[in-house]
Amino acid sequence: MTKPILYTCRGSRGLRCTWAAEEAGVDVELKLLPFPPRFKAPEYLEINPLGTIPLLVDGDTHMTESCAIAHYFATRNGFTDLAIAPGEPDYAEYCDYTYHADATLTFPQTVFMRFALFEKDKGWEDAGQAYAKWFWKRLVKIEQRLEGREFLCADRLTVADICVGYALILARQVGLDEGVPENLKAYRERLTAREAYMRAVEREKAGAAAI
Template sequence: MTTPVLYTCARSRGLRATWAAEEAGVALDLKILPFPPRYLAPEFMALNPLGTVPLLVDGDTRMTESCAIAHYLGTREGYTDLSIAPGEQDYGAYCDYTYHADATITFPQTVYMRFAIFEKDKGLAEAGVAYAKWFHKRLVKVEQRLEGREFLCADRFTVADICVGYALILAESVGLDEGVPESLKAYRARLTAREAYQRAFAREEEGRLALAS
């Protein structure tokens, strides 16, 4: 098998992929790019014309969606405890929460970040605040799902937890934590205490610091 190459920016949605690889024991050739790569690493556009991260290249396979990449890495050598197979308990919930993570939760975060952080000079900060409130309201589904549960699906840690967990990690780092329920902060703490997460975060930070040196 080839060694997958992951192009990403430290602490971006690509952390889902780096984390999944560490959980699954998949060796990655990790390429940390400056943010935003479309301006600071223009050669990356030849690999991914969208200019977005992450990008996974694994032989003929090319992927740009972080949750899909996390699932791919978790199942690259067959279904494991990181994923839920068709016919298994909570298969539907696994699919739902894995997609829910980006489509419903991370989306308003990215709009908030654009208008309230990166492009404040455009006078659209109020739009950012509105999307922050949207993000907080959209946490209710995860909050209710975790009542009486340690993890989202099948009574075990899966890629769905990686995908949803990243959105909660991002909330803390970009100033959206005030509206996150305490139960979800405790869930996030359980996830980030995992050794595989710590290794993934450290790998990305090492790459980020190397860029700055």
């Protein structure tokens, strides 16, 4: 089986994939790109016309959704503890929280970043703050789920934690931490203390330094 290639930018949603690969023991070739690649690495459009990251190329397989790639790594060589199979307890919850990570959490974060950070010179900061409040309100489901729990599903780390955890990591990076509840900050600390997470961060750092 050939080594999959993961195109990503340091600290982007692709970190979910790098992290999942480390947790699952999948040997991945990382190709770090400058951000945003569609402007700073235009040749990338030849393999991903969207210009988005991450992109996974694994033989004939091409994938562009970070949560899907993380699940793929968790099951590529057979089901690992990172994934929950049909029929297992919390299977439905595993699916729900994995999709919840992008559909509900990182979506308002992305809009906040555009209005409040990337294009703040256009006078859209009020709109950015509205999306910040949207993000904070959407944390309630995770906050309640983690009351008395270490992980979201099946009493173990799964891709759902990696996907949701990234949204909390991003919140700290982009100035959205003031509205993050304390139990979610503690959850984030548990996740980022994992050896596989730290290896993933170091791999991306080293790859970015070589650009």
